[in-house]
Amino acid sequence: MTHEELDELESILVPMKFSKGEMILEEGEVCENIYYIDKGLIRQFYFKNGKEVTEHLGADRSIFMCIESLFLEMPTHLQVEAIESSIIYALPKRRLEKVALHNVNIQILYRKILEESLILSQVHADLVRFETAGDRYKKMCKLMPQVVLRAPLVYIxxxxxxxxxxxxRVRATTLID
Structure with missing residues (x-):
């Protein structure tokens, strides 16, 4: 990307700071942004039968969004919480799409962000469907080492x-490569 393209992207980024425990997105809100975690740790979760279920954990230099809410412009069932003090940049979807209309490189970046999000969702779905508990933990250690080191075990x-x-039990008996 050129300096001009990077400047254009930077001009639409919205810097945000969240304290530990602060909600980034609440259930019932419409997700209007793609979020980039510059520094910090977040979890996406929902309630099922009165219990919290963690659907996603994200750390430094990663992206998150409530994809269904973002694209259907409907209220989300998910909640997003900062589990560490976090510096996050919001990339408003509408502004990104407007900029991307006239710029192929930004279109490619937008597509790559969406591809990465879909791939991560598929990897997680396959992990819980096909892997043993021990293998799930080993893969998470390999794919998300910072999350494993920093997130509370109950969320992991x-x-x-x-x-x-x-x-x-898995942690007590697992050797990580």
Missing amino acids: ASYLQMTPETLS
């Missing part, structure tokens, strides 16, 4: 769709 267990007790 939920993300991997296991109980905290199962995660504790």
Whole structure:
């Protein structure tokens, strides 16, 4: 990308700071942004049968969004919480699409962001569908080492769709390559 293209992207970024425990997006709100975590840690979660279920964990230099809400412009069932003090940049979808209309490189970047999001969702879905508890944890350690080191174990267990007790047993018996 050229300096001009980067400047144009930078002009639409909205810097945001969140304290630990602060909500970034609440259930019932419409997600209007793609978010980039410059520094920090977040979790996307929802409630099922009265329990919190962690759907996504994101750390420094990663992207998150509530994709269904973003594209259908409907209220989300998800919530996003900062689980560490976080510096996040919001990239408003409408402004990004407007800029992308006239710029092929920004169109490509937009597509790559969406591809990455879809791939991460598929990797997580396959992980919980096809892998054993031990293999799920090993893969997470390999793919998301900063999240494993920094996120509370209860959120990691939920993300991997296991109980905290199962995660504790897995961690006690797992050697990481």
